[in-house]
Amino acid sequence: MTDGRLTSQPANPAIMRGIRTVLLERGSATKAELSRSLQISFPTAGKFLDDMEIRGEAISVGYDESSGGRRARRYRYDPDYVHGLAIFLEKDETRYLLFNCLGEAIEQGYEDSILDEDASRLTDLIGRIKQAHPKLRSVSLGVPGAVNDGTIFLIPSYEKYRNFDLKSFVQQRTGLPAVVENDMNAAVLGYIARAKLEDRSTVVYLYLGQNGPGAGIVVNGEVVRGKSFFSGEVAFVPVRDRGNFAEALKEGESARTEAIGRLIASTASILNPHYFVFNKGEIGEAMLEPILERAAAYVPREHLPKLAASELRGDYLAGLQSLGLGLLLSQTDG
């Protein structure tokens, strides 16, 4: 080693991630608390935290009350140590939001949609934001299409982006770690994060849409993609003797309620999810009880999911933030 630093740890990513997570989840922690909750030894917790304090990543906030002996020093995370960028690629426009580790907005804006144009306009945008905000360390991209491991597989009306590895493209052009996710999948992850549901929950998030319904589905805490990225295409569920779910939706209030009730009954019998979430703008709180009633005609009430009406855009954003935060937390900054 050529430099004269005394503390030096190659920063085990699992431990770094654990400390950051605990510090952010609990607001603050002592070395002993970190050691206990992460199942690492006290000296290890101490070394990592000391390093983080030197870098300015962790900040001491004084001492705990004594519990009979020497008082423990307490630390918190600097939520502005790094920032993340969420970008919504939509039909009409491209929105972006820069956020800190607590999910607080730093800056936001929008541009004309990038979907009809070249992806290099996207990396240009990210490059400009990076210039202005050197703390930027992650990019989360939400797209209206099927995504697997950063590659877009299906994206109706934007053939140009089909089979395009957007994640690698952005990472190489910007030098920032990126994550790409489908809009409804991001929304369901965001709902789970915002509602603080337990990890490994099973949740269905339904969006009715003008161009037909779709759902984001998480089972045991993991996004379901399926064999041909067709999962969540609930438009095709044959809820009636003639006509599928999409068709039934078009036939007025009563048929719609019945169709949704049957869809819930179907998912309850197959997946038995903990939650079934609607876009509040489409299905308000007042509709939940009537819908539940219809579903209960098919499946015993105790096995039906809890219904919820939530704000889709907020959940979508929370999902992209949560995915970006995941990248921030496991970073092993040089």
Next chain:
Amino acid sequence: MTDGRLTSQPANPAIMRGIRTVLLERGSATKAELSRSLQISFPTAGKFLDDMEIRGEAISVGYDESSGGRRARRYRYDPDYVHGLAIFLEKDETRYLLFNCLGEAIEQGYEDSILDEDASRLTDLIGRIKQAHPKLRSVSLGVPGAVNDGTIFLIPSYEKYRNFDLKSFVQQRTGLPAVVENDMNAAVLGYIARAKLEDRSTVVYLYLGQNGPGAGIVVNGEVVRGKSFFSGEVAFVPVRDRGNFAEALKEGESARTEAIGRLIASTASILNPHYFVFNKGEIGEAMLEPILERAAAYVPREHLPKLAASELRGDYLAGLQSLGLGLLLSQTDG
């Protein structure tokens, strides 16, 4: 340290499990192959393998052909180093099968059903088998009810076992690690293992039954249990305007084919599974094409699962064996 052994490793369970898995999957391996495929250093692979050879767990089978330099020594796993026991708790009888690490049968037998009686008769049986077969190191129990982490939550007509922690009971009474799983869940896991599907597959295994249908469902390689252990209760899926899947099944050949087609369409739209498997005794190979045809009326063919007719009892057994093998592989024998 008081004994004079030269080699001594506290047997890191992850490494032990990895070496055993590779050795069994590939039939044999060299130290360099283990090091590469497990991402551990060569010296570590060597130390663990040497220890295993001393214990008789691994066996040297000579040297590889030279690839230009010194020849590498090749090792295989002794499939009879430890044995597992699978027990099927069924209505009419209790079957058991003792097997080795390759899944080969060592001994099998049956007794009157234990479900109407006390669980201690089960531990007595295990105790007797353990006496006769000292290599026994794991017990897998298949039960016709909903199970979560070893506890039976729902078990129709055997109230005595409801909310009973069968896993802990067996582990404490016999001193053997145990795993408890529902019959259809075990079957779907067994199918995945026998068909060598890739990990993280999504598969639905349908059983029609006399007392109504049920399914075992695996998503992304993990068993789906749901919020109230109701997942897979496809009897309740409202496939028609009046009447659910169970009712439609009762109305003759044509209605049955249509109902199954709709169920497949529903699961395809929701989960988009890779495989949809039938019990060969109920739905033969010849029925697969007509059923697929019906499903294709609702969902584009490329998004439908591959249909298969398989032997349910064999899959069930394979599932219990696979779960038991999991216990055997991660054991850190004293």
Next chain:
DNA sequence: CAAACTTATTAAACAACTTTAATAAGTAAT
């Protein structure tokens, strides 16, 4: 308020892996 106790932190010894260097056992060409 000083001894006895509690709890937090730091330091030293230990453990188990990885990396690098040395040695062993081959092959191929002269």
Next chain:
DNA sequence: ATTACTTATTAAAGTTGTTTAATAAGTTTG
């Protein structure tokens, strides 16, 4: 057969964690 090369194995150092011991900083009690 000897030299040059290749690959496997073993040995020695180096890393990064854990465990145990020592020290620091409190509280409580006679």
